[in-house]
Amino acid sequence: MHTQNQAAPGSLECVRRFINTWSIPNQTRVEVDDLPLLARDADKWRKELLLHPRAESDTLERLLELRSDLRKSCEGVDDGNHLLNAWLALAALSVQVKPGEGGAPELCVTPADTSYISNILASVANAISSGTWLRLKTCDDCRWAFYDKTRNGSKRWCGMTKGGVEGRACGTIAKVSAFRARAAAKKSPMVDGG
Numbered sequence: 001m002h003t004q005n006q007a008a009p010g011s012l013e014c015v016r017r018f019i020n021t022w023s024i025p026n027q028t029r030v031e032v033d034d035l036p037l038l039a040r041d042a043d044k045w046r047k048e049l050l051l052h053p054r055a056e057s058d059t060l061e062r063l064l065e066l067r068s069d070l071r072k073s074c075e076g077v078d079d080g081n082h083l084l085n086a087w088l089a090l091a092a093l094s095v096q097v098k099p100g101e102g103g104a105p106e107l108c109v110t111p112a113d114t115s116y117i118s119n120i121l122a123s124v125a126n127a128i129s130s131g132t133w134l135r136l137k138t139c140d141d142c143r144w145a146f147y148d149k150t151r152n153g154s155k156r157w158c159g160m161t162k163g164g165v166e167g168r169a170c171g172t173i174a175k176v177s178a179f180r181a182r183a184a185a186k187k188s189p190m191v192d193g194g
């Protein structure tokens with residue numbers, strides 16, 4: 001299962017969960033989309049996506065589109081800013097300046113309506129403003145969205161562990177190749193290559 005230490009701070013965690021409603025579980029390596037089911041079931045929606053219920057304006061079509069664009073931004077596909085700007089231009093958001101740490105002015109974005117989409121976009125805007133958005137990444141291997149808590153922000157794999165007979169840990173192949181390359185370069189007699 002996915003470990004707690006991938007969780008993003010504050011409301012960015014809602015965004016991470018939303019992006020992960022599409023996933024490729026390591027056990028099966030087959031794409032799974034939970035969003036259509038969640039959109040039909042208010043209880044499941046609340047449990048999986050936290051806090052904000054779905055409004056009438058949150059059509060499945062728009063939710064799928066938003067999820068796809070947020071994922072592209074996290075994966076660095078295309079021009080992520082362009083995609084986000086298109087959403088922010090249409091979103092019902094209220095922007096205010098408030099005293100932050102040490103009294104320095106800080107931008108605070110809040111949703112101006114009760115839609116799920118506005119809530120998500122407000123969280124994204126606040127994450128960009130505070131610098132945490134860059135740390136919401138997708139695994140190079142399975143594309144699971146995780147929050148990078150490493151000091152230098154260098155994490156590339158979600159850290160999913162082997163989940164079954166067919167399962168494997170993300171990044172294992174790359175890590176093993178890198179280890180073997182380093183070992184070969186050293187030509188240490190202690191390394192047997194196995």
Ligand SMILES: [Zn+2]
Pocket residue numbers: 139140141142143144157158159160170171
């Ligand atoms: Zn992964």
